[in-house]
Structure formats: C-alpha cells, structure tokens
Amino acid sequence: xxxNIGYFCPSFDKDDALNNMCMxxxxxxxxxxxxxxxxxxxxxLPGGPPGEGxxxxxxxxxxxxxxxxxxxxxxxxxxxxxxxxxxLAWNVNCDYIHPFNGRVTxxxxxxxxxxxxxxxxxxxxxxxxQVAFEGMVRYAKxxxxxxxxxxxxxxxxxETYYAxxxxxxxxxxxxxxxxxxxxxxxxxxxxxxxxxxFEIRFLGIPIDPALVIDFDKMTLRYTDVILNxxxxxxxxxxxxxxxxxxxxxxxxxxxxxxQVQVGELCRLNHMQPDEPVLVDMRIRYQ
Ligand SMILES: [Zn+2]
Numbered sequence: 001x002x003x004n005i006g007y008f009c010p011s012f013d014k015d016d017a018l019n020n021m022c023m024x025x026x027x028x029x030x031x032x033x034x035x036x037x038x039x040x041x042x043x044x045l046p047g048g049p050p051g052e053g054x055x056x057x058x059x060x061x062x063x064x065x066x067x068x069x070x071x072x073x074x075x076x077x078x079x080x081x082x083x084x085x086x087x088l089a090w091n092v093n094c095d096y097i098h099p100f101n102g103r104v105t106x107x108x109x110x111x112x113x114x115x116x117x118x119x120x121x122x123x124x125x126x127x128x129x130q131v132a133f134e135g136m137v138r139y140a141k142x143x144x145x146x147x148x149x150x151x152x153x154x155x156x157x158x159e160t161y162y163a164x165x166x167x168x169x170x171x172x173x174x175x176x177x178x179x180x181x182x183x184x185x186x187x188x189x190x191x192x193x194x195x196x197x198f199e200i201r202f203l204g205i206p207i208d209p210a211l212v213i214d215f216d217k218m219t220l221r222y223t224d225v226i227l228n229x230x231x232x233x234x235x236x237x238x239x240x241x242x243x244x245x246x247x248x249x250x251x252x253x254x255x256x257x258x259q260v261q262v263g264e265l266c267r268l269n270h271m272q273p274d275e276p277v278l279v280d281m282r283i284r285y286q
Contacts, residue, residue, distance in 0.1 A: 057136050058157040061203060067172035070139050070149055072159065074204030083237075084202075084227045085284070086156045088133070088212065088220055097130050097179035098218035099162060100196050108208040117206035118161065118199035119215065123185035125166050125194045131182045132160050132213075137174040140182075146197065147189025150182040158207075161199035164191040202227060202234060211236035241286035245277050258285040 056065035062072060089095035099121070106120035123129075135154035143149045146163035150170060153159050166186025170176060187194040200209045207227070214221050226237040243254055251273060255262045262273055268284045277283060 057153050057155045061157040062153070065136075065138060065153070067139055070143050070146065070151055070161075072201070072204035083229075084157070085224065086158065086202075086227060087224050088156065088158075089223045092220055092223060095134070095178055096132060096213075096220045098213070099130050099132050099160075099198055100127060100185065101218060102127075102196070104215045105195060108206070108210060115206075117201075118163070118197045119209045121196040121198060121215075123194055123196050125184070125186045127185040128181045129162050129165060129183050129185055129196055130179045131162070131176045132178060133158070134177045135160075135175070137170045137172050137176060137182070140168050140171050140174075143189060145190045147191055148183060148186065149189075152176060152182070157202055159201045159204075161197070161201070163197035163199070164188050164195060166194075205234050207234050207236065242282040242284050245279050245281045245283060247279050249277065251275075251277055251283075254283055254285065260285050 056062070059065075064072075066072065100123050102121040102123045104119055105122045106116060108119055109116060131150075131152050133152075133154045133156075135152040137150060138153045138159065139149060139151035141149065143163075146161070148163075148165035148168050150162045150165065150168060151159055152162075162182050164186055165183035166188060167184040169181050169183045176182065185194055185196050191197070198209060200207045200212060209215075212221060212225065213219070222236075224242065227234050228237050229235075241258075243258065245254070251262055251265055251271075254260075254277070255265055265271075265283065265285060266273055266275075268286075
C-alpha cells in the first residue's frame with residue numbers, strides 16, 4: 001500500500017516542504033483507505049484478532065473474529081446445518097464458573113412481544129461478574145441495548161455475553177480463564193434496575209442458557225452436549241459420553257463394553273471399523 005502511495009511523491013528526499021506535503025497526503029490516503037475498508041472487515045482480516053498472529057478460538061466454526069459487532073453475522077438457524085457435539089468441560093469444578101451467584105429474575109424466551117435471548121440474574125451495581133469458561137474476549141464496549149457488554153468466544157465454539165455492566169475490566173483480544181472478572185454489574189443500556197443479562201450463543205444463534213447450566217445449583221448440566229436444530233432454534237440434547245481407550249482395547253471390546261454396535265461407534269466417531277483405536281483416544285459411545 002505504501003509503495004503505491006510513493007507514486008504521488010516523486011521528489012520525496014529533495015525538498016523538505018514538498019516532503020512535508022507528501023507526508024500529509026500519505027497520511028490522508030492512509031486515513032481514507034482505512035475508513036473506506038468496512039470497519040468490521042478491518043477487524044476480521046486473516047490472522048485472527050488484533051495482536052494475535054495465530055488462529056482465534058473456535059476458528060473451525062467461525063470465519064472471523066469481529067471485535068466491532070456484538071453478534072456474529074448469521075443466517076439464523078440456517079447457518080447451523082447438522083448436529084454438533086461440544087465439550088463444555090473436562091473438569092466441571094475448574095472449567096466452569098457461574099458468572100454471578102444471584103437469583104434468576106427473568107428466563108429465556110418470549111417476553112411480551114419480544115424475545116428475551118438471555119437469562120437475567122439479580123445483582124447490585126459494582127458486583128464482580130465472572131466469565132463462565134475460558135476463552136478470548138471478542139467484544140468489550142458500550143452498546144445501546146446491552147449497555148456495557150462483554151462477549152467471550154470459547155474454544156468449543158460457544159460465545160457468552162455479559163450485559164448491562166457498570167465497568168468493563170477486559171478488552172477485545174484478552175484471553176481469559178473461567179472465573180476471571182470481565183466487569184462489574186450494572187444498569188447500563190436498555191435495563192431497568194441493576195442485573196446481569198447473560199446469553200449463550202453458537203454461530204450467533206441464541207441458546208437457552210438453562211439448557212446448558214443449572215441456575216439453581218449454579219453448575220453445568222453436562223460436560224458434553226449435542227446441539228441440534230429444531231424449527232428456528234437450537235436445542236441442547238443428550239450429553240455425549242466418551243470412553244478413554246486403555247491398552248489392549250479395540251473398537252470391538254468398546255462395543256461390547258457399552259453395548260453399542262460397532263457401526264454406531266464408527267458413525268459417532270467418523271471412523272472406519274478397521275481404523276485402529278489408540279491408547280488414550282476418546283471414543284464417543286453415546
Ligand atoms: Zn435480560
């Protein structure tokens with residue numbers, strides 16, 4: 001880009017005044033080019049989020065890591081084509097932290113004429129809000145509806161939203177661990193009274209958080225879930241079950257162990273019957 005800009009400045013090193021003018025033109029052109037590029041596109045150039053050289057979390061599901069729009073661009077449930085198995089936690093106690101230990105004041109679903117795409121948890125302004133799972137902050141700024149909003153994308157592909165915060169403690173690109181403070185509870189945006197509005201989305205599509213989390217026990221319902229499409233929404237189905245392969249085991253012994261046909265094991269694990277199973281491999285049997 002800069003090489004082309006040099007074309008406008010033939011006697012760059014001779015004349016200081018001209019040099020100055022050229023520099024100004026260069027800056028102007030750079031500003032123009034930067035503003036001409038759609039801001040969201042600018043934030044989604046290959047290579048991941050700003051400051052990151054490698055892949056962003058869950059890049060197998062997402063085409064970009066857009067730090068400027070709160071929702072991932074989506075075709076609604078049309079972008080969700082087949083059932084998807086997600087691991088939520090290896091260790092339920094370490095890998096999931098309840099965002100805020102408060103009373104649920106509003107559930108997911110229809111609320112008057114609008115949809116309520118999250119769950120509201122009662123809190124006081126200034127209470128610490130924790131991120132549920134580890135992941136990378138994709139969005140952390142003010143939004144007219146959500147107020148101060150943090151969106152974190154998790155390695156399994158889920159995104160969690162923490163809205164109406166009074167203060168943001170993270171910024172886009174930060175990598176957070178389950179339990180890290182993402183901000184303080186508040187009453188910003190379209191909100192009547194301090195509360196945490198918490199959402200879970202997959203590919204931008206809202207999922208009822210109560211299908212994933214037991215809000216009474218404040219724990220995960222499953223360590224592994226299967227997401228499926230039903231009409232215009234995503235449902236969370238039977239928890240998947242896995243077997244860790246021990247020395248001497250093969251697909252046939254695992255089939256006998258769980259009373260699951262070899263063909264079914266192969267289908268669940270996208271493998272052939274003659275494919276060797278290796279020690280420590282996780283084989284899904286349900
Ligand atoms: Zn809400």
